[in-house]
Amino acid sequence: MVKFLRYLQYEVFLLPILIIYTLFTIVPLIRSFELSLTDFNGYSTDYHFVGLKNYIKLFSDDAIVSGISFTLTFALCSTALITVLAIPLAILLDQNFFTKHIHRALFFFPSIPSGLLLAFIWGFILSPVASGVFNTILREVFGLGAQPWLSDPLLAKLSTIIVAVWAQTGWHAVLYLAFLQSIPKDYFEAAAIDGASRLQQIRYITLPLLAPAMTVSVMLLLTGGLKVFEIPFALTKGGPGFETHTITQVIVLRGISETQFGLASAMSVVFFLIVLVIACFQVTMMQKREERIQ
């Protein structure tokens, strides 16, 4: 009896989180699946089971199709670019030079403020008018004409990716840096004695030992990239047309603004599956890679 009472006393500690988590995460998740099979419009209580109709409708909805395609493009491109830039940057920031602390802070700082704010600032830089900051630089330095950075479909996509790379590379470089600093210096000394050049040391010691950091960084970048909303929304409002709409923006648009709850829920469910599949695939692949390398 005493034991049971003690047991109960322990379990009480779990109650708050279980209530909150169930109410605000699990119940809505189940409800999303449920709503995606109905024609619920947010108001009328008289709604019907429509089977997979909403899921079929997804593929004929322009906003949704371009939302999925842009979000995937953004997630893949920004992940690849940031990873390719962050690793060399981390190696550079690990060297001993006079302004290294200033540079570390400078690269890391953009990850502190909200992405919305940073993207608004970049909206000013990429302003399409001839006196816009970036267009002025292009004209003065390269003699190029004004480019519609945020209103041309391809340039708008490129711009969002550039801003994301600018904002996040430093953060991921610091993540790699933390792993770099845990590599024992003896490894490099031993390699140097054996006659390995600086580049060989990076290729055969640094990069393989960074594999676990890469798994984490790529996982965060991919899942973060799939959930992206603020940067494209602040830069282009999702335009031109639906070109830079993200999945999140489409869910808000179709679901909350237009109250097509069924359709938006179907989109949410598909999004859930996309994130799940990509994240599982990436982590399994990269953990196998870790084992192979080490």
Place this chain on the structure above:
Amino acid sequence: MTGSLKRSWILDILMLPVGIVMFFPFYLIIVNTFKSEHEAISRPMSLPGEWVFDNYKQVFEQTPILQSFSNSLILTVCSVLVMVLIGAMAAYPVVFNPNRLNRLVTLYLLAGFMIPFQTTLIPLFQLMTDMQLVNKLYGLILLYLGGAVFVFFLMMGYMRTIPKDLSEAAIIDGCSIWGIFWRIILPLLKPITVTSIIFQAMWIWNDFLAPLLFLSSRSNATLVLEIYKAKGEFTVNWPMFMTMTVITLVPIFIFFILMQKQIVKGIVGGAVKG
């Protein structure tokens, strides 16, 4: 020695242009707060021809920036404190009284990592409307508490490093389960608490989507939401908008300078464990 000294100077010079590119956007917003509307558009990159200080005064007069600052502060502080508390509480039985039920609960909670906020958004909107929690700061606080799952995960990892003898000795001394948590375990969690607070505070302070959907009136707007709304109003008045941005960035910058070590350690540590 001379060799390494020489190399360091080369890197300083090599990194300089990259550093300038990183800093350039911040230079732009600062310099344009001291310009007139016309000059910001026509000569965005140069230093102000005539220094204008009126923008700062006007932002405080024309926008509810102090109100939104205090909204953000209330929202962040309350959410994070409760989140850390219930996250730590949940980790306690899981680590110190492991049994089959608790293992199931752990799995149930960790599944939350795989559920994007966007997937639950439509039903959440409905739920918040039904419970009349829309446009209320405490409604949004309740919503954010779901983030306690991440705190739970960090706490669980850290708590495992606390020796079990500690709580067993306390039980023998007649301390209750409740007392052990508050008097012995909680004070020992300080390092991981700092990590959790930094991680979660930055998330909530910077969040845009949830305030956009769940806080409709201007008087309840968070700082980020207020900037979004101001951007709509000041469409062409860039100096005003930039001034507002600078005012927002100053406290963040001070926080960053003061806490740089903890922030880097906290974010990176949290990410690696997450």
